[in-house]
Amino acid sequence: LDSPLDELDSIYDRYHQVARLSKHAGGIGLSYSRIRARGSLIRGTNGHSNGIVPFLRTLDASVAAVNQGGRRKGAACVYLETWHADIEEFLELRDNTGEEARRTHNLNIAHWIPDEFMRRVETDADWSLFSPSDVPELVDLWGDEFDAAYRRAEAEGKALKQIPARLLYSRMMRTLAQTGNGWMTFKDAANRTANQTAEPGKVVHSSNLCTEILEVTDDGETAVCNLGSVNLAAHLGEDGEMDWARLDATVRTAVTFLDRVVDINFYPTEQAGASNSRWRPVGLGLMGLQDVFFRLRLPFDSPEARELSTRISERIMLAAYEASADLAERHGPHPAWSATRTARGVLHPDHYPDAEPRWADRWTALRTRVAATGMRNSLLLAIAPTATIASIAGVYECIEPQVSNLFKRETLSGEFLQVNTYLIEELKSLGMWDARTRDALREANGSVQDLGWIPEEIRARYRTAWEIPQRALIDMAAARTPYLDQSQSLNLFMASPTIGKLSSMYAYAWKRGIKTTYYLRSRPATRIAQSARGTAAATAAPTVPVPQQAT
CATH class of the missing domain: 3.20.70.20 (Anaerobic Ribonucleotide-triphosphate Reductase Large Chain)
Structure with missing residues (x-):
């Protein structure tokens, strides 16, 4: 608002x-x-x-x-x-x-x-x-x-x-x-870069609760966005590569559903209904990016991971824009089409001259088509946190690295004790998933970095958010930004934050063109206090200090 x-x-x-x-x-x-x-x-x-x-x-x-x-x-x-x-x-x-x-x-x-x-x-x-x-x-x-x-x-x-x-x-x-x-x-x-700010007086005055929505507001318009997320882990083919055709199909279905919600939704205020009907924005995001990297055996901060992340966001934007053009061809463009940058021939990636699209021919065809049909939706992409739905789907949330290889999550749906199954599978294949490793993992609060008997390559791949340079998270977020016409819920992690470190980190995010950031996660806030161990500890299993995933 x-x-x-x-x-x-x-x-x-x-x-x-x-x-x-x-x-x-x-x-x-x-x-x-x-x-x-x-x-x-x-x-x-x-x-x-x-x-x-x-x-x-x-x-x-x-x-x-x-x-x-x-x-x-x-x-x-x-x-x-x-x-x-x-x-x-x-x-x-x-x-x-x-x-x-x-x-x-x-x-x-x-x-x-x-x-x-x-x-x-x-x-x-x-x-x-x-x-x-x-x-x-x-x-x-x-x-x-x-x-x-x-x-x-x-x-x-x-x-x-x-x-x-x-x-x-x-x-x-x-x-x-x-x-x-x-x-x-x-x-x-x-x-x-906002599609809705092409005309004077149209201004984005804030984001939403989770910092992924960027839409114009004024006294008579309350921005609303219908959200959905693609489970990337379900879009890896049997050959271990991204199934791009399946991803296209999922995105087209999702955009069609989200667009329909605009019409059948209940709006608690007149301002919300008026804005959503005029602009018809939707916010399609993703979850399970960390799962994709684990299955492809890519360290989260590797150049290959950053490139794949960018290509995924590009492909989702392409398919979403194509689906919106399809809907515009059938039902007409949204009522505020003429007030958008897209109507003037400027697509969101055009604001980023350093962006290098992989599917250039499809972008060219899309431009031609959008010029003729318009688009059904003024905005289409936003990456929400997905805390609860990712747990239900059994994948890691949105664009985030894992916070631990072992943690307890508390959501509205209940409590979940989660162990990194990808790590277990790799260690089992090497004959290393034994009592020694399990005990050490518990003692290290879900980190494998000090488990020297595990190969270095595996330890690098299974670093946690606390062990990955935050510059890499910011660079990955900046690389996908050209293909997000709204924004992303970008949490940053620092085990022991200092004013100096934070000052440098957020200044770097600004310089890289990041639109919004979300929580700063510090290590003490993600731990559950270790229970006092009494004399019964000699006969009972010790209480394990399990990190808690913040929601």
């Missing part, structure tokens, strides 16, 4: 919309960048505003009270632009210390970051903080227009405060390290 307007009626109307969406199992992404900052003048009463935090406290209580279809408590993420003067208080919302009246323990928080801020972090320049009541235009601008307006506001003396950009950035990193929250999402990258 777009930010409520800077007026009381709009703020409380947005509470109502969020409650309605949450009641019907919607995960909420909500901008709050239009609400005036603390201390700003309220002309009607000649008083001063308390800023965004008290309103977010009310939202926090509402999200906890209105659960998702009676099955789990509501979930929401609030996005704030980094020039907002309440940004420092925003960073403290998830803290476990301080004034409880200014904490929101049920809300996730995320930053909506313009490139200008990151450039000033690079150059160690100052960063100006404003109240939206003084610079209302900044919320609806991105790229060069935002940069010019921001600098003009500075020159006109409208800033409430200046702070070294690196100091604010380090505070953002500290919040990530302490809470895993304060997700880093990049405003300009999101808008620059």
Whole structure:
């Protein structure tokens, strides 16, 4: 949802919309960048505003009270632009210390970051903080227009405060390290390549709860996306190679189904129904990428794995766009077709001159066809987390490496103790899956790196997310980005995060053109505390410290 307007009626109307969406199992992404900052003048009463935090406290209580279809408590993420003067208080919302009246323990928080801020972090320049009541235009601008307006506001003396950009950035990193929250999402990258932002006034103001959806919003349009995921593990042929023809067929079926959901779905709010009918976006993603790499015996951070990942995303986009053109030929393009970049002949990969498509002839044919038929859907690709459905399907979730070779997962469907069956098969073939290896695996919390009797090649292949360089995860995500017209839920992993390491990692993600990132996973948050061992341990099996997969 777009930010409520800077007026009381709009703020409380947005509470109502969020409650309605949450009641019907919607995960909420909500901008709050239009609400005036603390201390700003309220002309009607000649008083001063308390800023965004008290309103977010009310939202926090509402999200906890209105659960998702009676099955789990509501979930929401609030996005704030980094020039907002309440940004420092925003960073403290998830803290476990301080004034409880200014904490929101049920809300996730995320930053909506313009490139200008990151450039000033690079150059160690100052960063100006404003109240939206003084610079209302900044919320609806991105790229060069935002940069010019921001600098003009500075020159006109409208800033409430200046702070070294690196100091604010380090505070953002500290919040990530302490809470895993304060997700880093990049405003300009999101808008620059978005199919829906071709016309002035159409702006992506935030992502969703899981940071994979990027759609335009305004006061009258609430972005909605119908999600689905392809199980890649089911698309390996008997020869051990990707079955591209089968993948095409699956994608065509999935797009057809997801498009039909647009028509038959129930929309809790008028704004959601209007937006979805106008743009008809869907979000087809994937899961089981790690399974594919295991079966092909590819280390997750190998060049071959990165290339295969990119080709998979390219093929899914090709098949999805072709399916959408098929639907447009039968039913007509979506109502907002003329307002998209695609209608102007610009496909999403065109924004990435370094992208090298493998199936060039199919892309050429697709361009010709889309120019004639249009597309049924404005957006088609988004990689969601898939935590629960991947467990049900028995594969690793979305695009992530495994977090352990042995872990317990807790989902709404129950608890699952999972052991890496691919590792077991390889070790059995070598005669190494014995009591010694099993005990060592438990003692090492699911890591094989210190099990020296296992061949080095196997240990490299079965590294966990904690043992893979995060640069490799970012590079793989950047390589598939040209073939994702929305975004991807990209978790990053750091066993013992420091502000210095995090600063470098997220700056690198920005430079590589990543649109959004999701949780920062730190090692202590993924472990289950080891139970105390009493005297019964001599006769009973010892309690195993099994890592827990975060959902």
